[in-house]
Amino acid sequence: MSAPTFFSKIASRNDAAARVAALPQPVVFTNGVFDVLHRGHAVYLAQARELGASLVVALNTDASAKRLGKGPDRPLNNEADRAAMMAALESVSLVTWFDEDTPIELIRELKPAVLCKGGDYDMAKLAETKVVEGYGGRAVAIPFVDGYSTTSLVQRIRQRP
Numbered sequence: 102m103s104a105p106t107f108f109s110k111i112a113s114r115n116d117a118a119a120r121v122a123a124l125p126q127p128v129v130f131t132n133g134v135f136d137v138l139h140r141g142h143a144v145y146l147a148q149a150r151e152l153g154a155s156l157v158v159a160l161n162t163d164a165s166a167k168r169l170g171k172g173p174d175r176p177l178n179n180e181a182d183r184a185a186m187m188a189a190l191e192s193v194s195l196v197t198w199f200d201e202d203t204p205i206e207l208i209r210e211l212k213p214a215v216l217c218k219g220g221d222y223d224m225a226k227l228a229e230t231k232v233v234e235g236y237g238g239r240a241v242a243i244p245f246v247d248g249y250s251t252t253s254l255v256q257r258i259r260q261r262p
């Protein structure tokens with residue numbers, strides 16, 4: 102049996118710029134850990150995709166994700182597994198990674214037309230917003246879907262007897 106075609110949506114950091122340039126434009130970009138997927142992520146990504154013709158998801162590498170301090174054993178899913186789950190979603194056009202603390206360098210390189218985060222972020226306070234607006238792009242917060250977060254899901258699973 103051959104590998105599912107969605108694996109072809111995964112691009113190395115080195116290949117990301119060329120792959121993004123070949124996507125239908127305008128490109129929407131988002132970033133994050135996306136450790137254990139939940140409904141909030143699925144709705145968020147589908148709504149982000151509607152803001153353009155393609156959606157690029159940049160995942161924190163495992164080393165970068167660990168530095169965010171979400172917990173000593175986070176991420177629970179490694180970077181290759183998180184990328185596979187992202188690529189399997191219909192709303193996602195391309196998946197890549199970044200190893201820094203923020204996606205700023207990658208955004209400078211890819212120059213997406215739209216930068217998205219969930220409504221748990223104030224876009225006006227993000228350094229990424231200045232970068233995107235600096236080349237004529239826009240930064241958009243997608244409404245938060247209440248009651249869904251990976252951290253609360255993991256806590257609930259761990260509390261079960």
Ligand SMILES: Nc1ncnc2c1ncn2[C@@H]1O[C@H](COP(=O)(O)OP(=O)(O)OP(=O)(O)O)[C@@H](O)[C@H]1O
Nearest residue numbers: 133134135136141145218219245246249250251252
């Ligand atoms: N419930 C939600 N509704 C809308 N957007 C969300 C929701 N949860 C996360 N997002 C967005 O998804 C992206 C990735 O978020 P992240 O992987 O940190 O999810 P999380 O559930 O908050 O995880 P954690 O609890 O581990 O911090 C971010 O842009 C975030 O704003």
Ligand SMILES: O=P(O)(O)O[C@@H]1O[C@H]([C@H](O)CO)[C@@H](O)[C@H](O)[C@@H]1O
Nearest residue numbers: 132133134135161201202203204227
């Ligand atoms: O999954 P998260 O925690 O939403 O992802 C983080 O987002 C940060 C955001 O873009 C700026 O605060 C980013 O800097 C961090 O590297 C994670 O991707």
